Amino acid sequence: MTRMRRITAPPVILGNEPGSFPHSVLAERHPAIIRQVRDAFPYGPEAHRALDALAESCAEGVIEPLPDGAHDRHSWQDWGLDAWVGRSWFDVPWLWSESYFYRRLLDAVGYFGPGPWAGIDPFRPFKLAELDAAETDRELTALDSLADRPVGERARALLHGSLWGNRADLGFRLSDGEAEGRAAVPGLVADDSEALWTLPALATAGAGADTGAGGRTRAGAGSGAGTSDRADEYTKADAKADAGQDEKRDRGVSVGASSGTSLCLVADNAGRELIPDLLLAAHLLDHGQCDRVVLHVKPYPYYVSDATTADVVDALRKLTGAGGAAAEQGRRLWAAMADGVLTVRAHPFSAAPLPYARMPDDLRAEFAAAALTIVKGDLNYRRLVGDSRWDPTTPFADVTAYFPGPVVALRTLKSDVITGLDAATEAALAAAEGQRWRTGGTHALIQLRE
Numbered sequence: 001m002t003r004m005r006r007i008t009a010p011p012v013i014l015g016n017e018p019g020s021f022p023h024s025v026l027a028e029r030h031p032a033i034i035r036q037v038r039d040a041f042p043y044g045p046e047a048h049r050a051l052d053a054l055a056e057s058c059a060e061g062v063i064e065p066l067p068d069g070a071h072d073r074h075s076w077q078d079w080g081l082d083a084w085v086g087r088s089w090f091d092v093p094w095l096w097s098e099s100y101f102y103r104r105l106l107d108a109v110g111y112f113g114p115g116p117w118a119g120i121d122p123f124r125p126f127k128l129a130e131l132d133a134a135e136t137d138r139e140l141t142a143l144d145s146l147a148d149r150p151v152g153e154r155a156r157a158l159l160h161g162s163l164w165g166n167r168a169d170l171g172f173r174l175s176d177g178e179a180e181g182r183a184a185v186p187g188l189v190a191d192d193s194e195a196l197w198t199l200p201a202l203a204t205a206g207a208g209a210d211t212g213a214g215g216r217t218r219a220g221a222g223s224g225a226g227t228s229d230r231a232d233e234y235t236k237a238d239a240k241a242d243a244g245q246d247e248k249r250d251r252g253v254s255v256g257a258s259s260g261t262s263l264c265l266v267a268d269n270a271g272r273e274l275i276p277d278l279l280l281a282a283h284l285l286d287h288g289q290c291d292r293v294v295l296h297v298k299p300y301p302y303y304v305s306d307a308t309t310a311d312v313v314d315a316l317r318k319l320t321g322a323g324g325a326a327a328e329q330g331r332r333l334w335a336a337m338a339d340g341v342l343t344v345r346a347h348p349f350s351a352a353p354l355p356y357a358r359m360p361d362d363l364r365a366e367f368a369a370a371a372l373t374i375v376k377g378d379l380n381y382r383r384l385v386g387d388s389r390w391d392p393t394t395p396f397a398d399v400t401a402y403f404p405g406p407v408v409a410l411r412t413l414k415s416d417v418i419t420g421l422d423a424a425t426e427a428a429l430a431a432a433e434g435q436r437w438r439t440g441g442t443h444a445l446i447q448l449r450e
């Protein structure tokens with residue numbers, strides 16, 4: 001068990017420092033998103049006027065209250081709206097400002113109704129284009145070559161697929177046109193994956209993972225060390241686990257479904273991130289000691305490409321229509337939803353402008369009941385550790401001490417917030433890249449708090 005202590009967070013990040021990443025999101029990314037959404041739909045004059053007003057408000061105006069009768073007015077009041085009304089978008093917590101932007105954008109295009117545009121996701125064309133892209137098909141075909149590999153090797157590949165799938169973030173690519181072409185840096189800035197595979201709920205799913213000394217590895221900046229790439233090694237533990245799974249299947253026993261254990265997967269982006277997330281979930285259900293996965297998605301379109309229930313449906317359709325191993329997994333996941341083994345949850349707090357430390361009791365109880373919560377992506381990481389300028393060496397276990405159960409973050413680095421680095425890693429990153437490693441989307445981490 002990791003020792004942890006409660007600590008006080010540094011002040012939260014605001015967006016009012018010209019030249020900073022948060023400032024650029026408010027000053028450049030948000031107006032660009034408004035333009036893209038406007039161009040993607042044949043909206044009527046009312047939506048155009050509302051989009052104009054939002055663009056103007058973001059550039060020069062102040063935060064305004066929600067319209068009268070907004071269904072979630074009370075929630076937003078609980079989340080601090082009254083305190084921020086009348087303030088510049090740049091002078092309030094950045095996380096709050098961003099979340100409220102998406103809420104207002106949806107208002108502008110009539111998403112919350114009443115009216116014919118109710119429920120029309122303004123980001124859907126971008127999400128679908130990505131789902132239909134040739135790269136997505138290539139990634140699905142690659143799954144075939146994994147099908148007959150040892151269980152531990154598959155587990156590691158799927159974990160890394162889910163991790164690096166986090167680069168499929170359309171908001172990020174929108175404001176950073178070169179992001180997609182930029183190569184990922186091998187080697188994670190923090191890598192607790194071996195400890196992850198020793199958790200009881202996952203142990204058989206990752207059979208063969210090398211626990212190494214202390215069960216943890218840490219990679220130096222760009223070194224490639226510590227990623228535990230043992231792809232060609234079929235270990236005794238792999239063989240034993242595979243034999244056990246085969247034997248269970250022969251007896252008609254549902255593999256991995258015996259423990260009454262659930263996992264929560266807090267999803268991030270739709271499409272090319274959600275598909276590997278679902279494949280990881282399928283693997284854990286099939287080979288782990290968990291018999292239920294709860295997939296947490298956003299209750300409405302958010303941060304451009306964040307996954308909603310409709311995106312889960314699209315991803316499952318994509319899988320089932322793909323052929324080969326992808327289709328097989330798609331059908332299993334489809335059946336798992338019918339059986340209640342895989343459930344989708346769209347809790348209002350999933351799109352709240354607050355850190356998870358302030359989650360409501362019902363959500364806390366859900367995470368507390370899970371054997372493990374997997375938290376995907378950059379924004380969820382900011383919400384998990386708190387959107388503050390932490391000293392990068394602040395222990396991850398300390399900043400997540402409040403979280404009610406074991407939690408693992410899988411994230412590519414796209415904003416300034418970072419914790420849990422060792423000093424040598426931070427120094428190597430800074431020496432190689434200045435501060436670019438924090439926001440460029442080329443580095444990634446796997447951080448576990450047991």
Ligand SMILES: O=P(O)(O)OC[C@@]1(O)O[C@H](CO)[C@@H](O)[C@@H]1O
Nearest residue numbers: 025169172377378379380414415
């Ligand atoms: O959560 P994700 O999809 O990994 O990333 C979200 C993101 O692109 O948007 C935020 C800035 O708007 C940053 O936290 C991050 O760069």
